[in-house]
Amino acid sequence: MNKNIVILCLILCTACSKTMEINTNANFEAVVLPDGSQVYLNHDSTISYEEHFDPRTVSLSGEAFFIVVSDTSDFTVTTKHGTVKVLGTEFNVKTTSKQLAVDVKQGLVALKTEYETSKVKKGIKAIYKDGEQAVQHIKSNREYRKWIRSLKKEFRTLGNEVKPILNEIGSELEKAGEKIGNEFKN
Missing domain, CATH: 1.20.5 (Single alpha-helices involved in coiled-coils or other helix-helix interfaces)
Known part of the structure; x- marks a missing residue:
């Protein structure tokens, strides 16, 4: 394939891709994603995703509660400290400069950090602290x-x-x- 055509295709693909970003500052925000999943953002939180939403991936800084519609493709939340993957469930993700916490209201998620991948089920809160190699699982305090x-x-x-x-x-x-x-x- 001609080198110029490849470069043109890359430029067009990049131009067609638009990143959506919602920053709450001192407010709450409710967002319906392109697949119908709902995200409730706490104060001082930011979520971003590609407009076409394929793959179903969002980036989060701060805290958000997710109600994910079931689909054949994974739904992924990326944070500074790790990723959370699900097919369809309800869960809260809170990330700070020092830790990542995932609290599952319904369903099952996979929490992947630099050191391990662990499953988090309904009623459990998983906490990963920066610098630690293990994810702590405790009963959810919701x-x-x-x-x-x-x-x-x-x-x-x-x-x-x-x-x-x-x-x-x-x-x-x-x-x-x-x-x-x-x-x-x-």
């Missing part, structure tokens, strides 16, 4: 539920604030529709 409750409360409050505005917009649209309808009758 600590993530606290920030998930705060996220839900914030979203409910926002919904209550937006509802009157949406009702007003709906009313105005209805009036405009009636006016247009009357003009067409005349």
Whole structure:
């Protein structure tokens, strides 16, 4: 194959690939990924993924709760300290500068670090600390539920604030529709 054609193909492939990034700063964020999986991001967290989402891979810094739709291909969360692979499940991933913690609400995940790969099942929290060679498995304390409750409360409050505005917009649209309808009758 002609060298120029190969270079052109590489340039086009790179140009077509777009990285999506969501950074929460001091907010919560809810994201629906292209495959339908849901991600709830805690404060000061960042998630990124390729727009075409094949393979199903996201990069995470901070904390996120995942509800992954089942698929034939793996879903992978990459972090500074390791990767988490699943087919379909619900789990929380929290990464800091010194550690990675995976807390499985439902299903089974594989946690891979520099030193080992271990399976983490429902009700278990796996913790990998930077510099240690083993992953510690403990009973889940479901600590993530606290920030998930705060996220839900914030979203409910926002919904209550937006509802009157949406009702007003709906009313105005209805009036405009009636006016247009009357003009067409005349």
